[in-house]
Amino acid sequence: TTARITIDRDFTIGDVPRRLFGSFVEHMGRCVYTGIYEPGHPQADARGFRKDVLALVKELGPTVVRYPGGNFVSGYLWEDGVGPVEKRPRRLDGAWHTIESNAFGLHEFVEWAKEADVEIMEAVNLGTRGVEEARALVEYANHPSGTYWSDLRRTNGAADPFDIKLWCLGNELDGPWQIGGKTAQEYGRLAQETAKAMKFVDPSIELVAVGSSNRQMPTFGSWEHTVLTHAYDEVDYISMHAYYQEHDGDAASFLAEAVDMDAFIDGVIATVDAVKAAGKHTKQVDISFDEWNVWYQSGLETEDQPHQVAKGWREYPRLIEDTYNVTDAVVVGTFLHSLLRHGDRVKIANQAQLVNVIAPIRSEQGGPAWRQSIFWPFARIASHARGRILRLAIDSTQMATKRYGDVDVVDAAATWDEENGTIALFLANRSLTDASDLTVDLRGLGATTVRSAEVLTVPEGGDRLVANVVDDQDRVGLTPLRGVDVVDGAVRATLPPLSWSVVILD
Ligand code: AHR
Incomplete structure (x- = not known):
């Protein structure tokens, strides 16, 4: 997607x-x-x-x-x-x-x-x-x-x-x-x-x-x-x-x-x-x-x-x-x-x-x-999430749901801290099966560097129902989201299936 x-x-x-x-x-x-x-x-x-x-x-x-x-x-x-x-x-x-x-x-x-x-x-x-x-x-x-x-x-x-x-x-x-x-x-x-x-x-x-x-x-x-x-x-x-x-x-x-x-x-x-x-x-x-x-x-x-x-x-x-x-x-x-x-x-x-x-x-x-x-x-x-909330224009592949009909596979929010020159992107991929190729066009925002990129997703060997429990407290957490780049004023990333990511740019 x-x-x-x-x-x-x-x-x-x-x-x-x-x-x-x-x-x-x-x-x-x-x-x-x-x-x-x-x-x-x-x-x-x-x-x-x-x-x-x-x-x-x-x-x-x-x-x-x-x-x-x-x-x-x-x-x-x-x-x-x-x-x-x-x-x-x-x-x-x-x-x-x-x-x-x-x-x-x-x-x-x-x-x-x-x-x-x-x-x-x-x-x-x-x-x-x-x-x-x-x-x-x-x-x-x-x-x-x-x-x-x-x-x-x-x-x-x-x-x-x-x-x-x-x-x-x-x-x-x-x-x-x-x-x-x-x-x-x-x-x-x-x-x-x-x-x-x-x-x-x-x-x-x-x-x-x-x-x-x-x-x-x-x-x-x-x-x-x-x-x-x-x-x-x-x-x-x-x-x-x-x-x-x-x-x-x-x-x-x-x-x-x-x-x-x-x-x-x-x-x-x-x-x-x-x-x-x-x-x-x-x-x-x-x-x-x-x-x-x-x-x-x-x-x-x-x-x-x-x-x-x-x-x-x-x-x-x-x-x-x-x-x-x-x-x-x-x-x-x-x-x-x-x-x-x-x-x-x-x-x-x-x-x-x-x-x-x-x-x-x-x-x-x-x-x-x-x-x-x-x-x-x-x-x-x-x-x-600091500074201003950005109004996003999202064009996403759709996903069929029983309760809500077709919905965006990728759900997102973003903030812009002008003082520190930082943009924070918060990104969910709702698909249970497919990775999503993401492009974020930064029109005029001028960020060039990926300061950090992390993802929460199904851990290796686990499934979507895996949880942190008293005997295994860190099974689910954030890991680096690899391959995030800023190219020609746009961020490119691949969001794994069933994941939530945070990308910080400056
Ligand atoms: O958070 C649990 C309960 O949910 C709260 O006491 C009540 O306000 C709500 O119904």
Whole structure:
């Protein structure tokens, strides 16, 4: 197959929103406990933070991390997680049928985020709680001192405000599974009033309203419309969530799921802009795609499925610890391409989640931590997507899929860092069988040197389902992509079948 991509210094989408490379830490399964936090682990520091996990987080390079949920937040009392640890209550978490010890809470997360060098995106509980508790949390976190909540923070050991800028007004409240789920009317008004009260405490914060839990929700479209009709003036972003998986061995359709992601984003943009027009608003509400990933939600009968966990009340049980293969990594690469392609409107995105729970990083209690296959496209794009997003013209051989008809075999995104004179090309070859001969016409961009070229593909002796596991942690990774040249102002390369590549030029 062949693909020809044309890029041009004058055709750009906008600056790379660095918050696109976000992640998510929920009090769910083993993301916090035995994930980022495990006192007594040989690699834990004095605070119980796992240094081996932290090193991998830094290598992955997320810019912002959403916390503490997820479905968990809709029943969470944030006060349980502050103050002397020995006084913190043990609670039942109904969302994941788990016992929450509250040994890890807001102060611990703030400390951990500092160590990991990530911005915090804090979610408030709008399931079982409302305006007052959210308002109080902003005062606790961001007000300097001299008031009840800010002084309580100081008593609890944090003299300086946490200065959290980014907040989620609840989580997936359109979902019948959500504790305290709501109709769009109920939520729209609650979001509006909560947003007002939170911004009265700290006008510098940015707020994300809950959008649809996925594109298949019966209320998708009307939910966003109603919520924003109420809260357009008060919020800054509307959220989207999407999880994808391979169904019945149909790898071709799975490899094309970014087509669905593109269409989902376009649909939300259309709805936001319809409300903007009808309401004669001048400000623009953008998108926070604050949960996305591959997640095998159906077809697995392993012990870490939520219905298995519901058999008893346990602390940090294994929950949705999906093992990711080569195919999943290529798909994750294309999701990141889709987010970049929409970087003019999608300003925040969070891969769900960070450790163990549908995550790029895995860890074992008392044992090692390692990178899953999906770690690699995230790490490389988070590191190299800088400067401006280029608008690509792609002319690719087509590939037939059951779900999406004919799609481009080669899916791509690219950025241009004018200051450093660097171009980053991110390239997926969706074909399971054929290599693709690629030409990238660099019209006026003037790069002449291939600084690096790496590829993730099926390792020798393996197949598309090969994954990194505890006993074989580095089976899937990046290897040099050979034979990449710049000739007469064009890059030429051959992308192996089922592969994701990154080429850096300067
Ligand atoms: O990330 C796992 C769960 O998926 C989150 O808790 C929830 O928001 C979504 O349904």
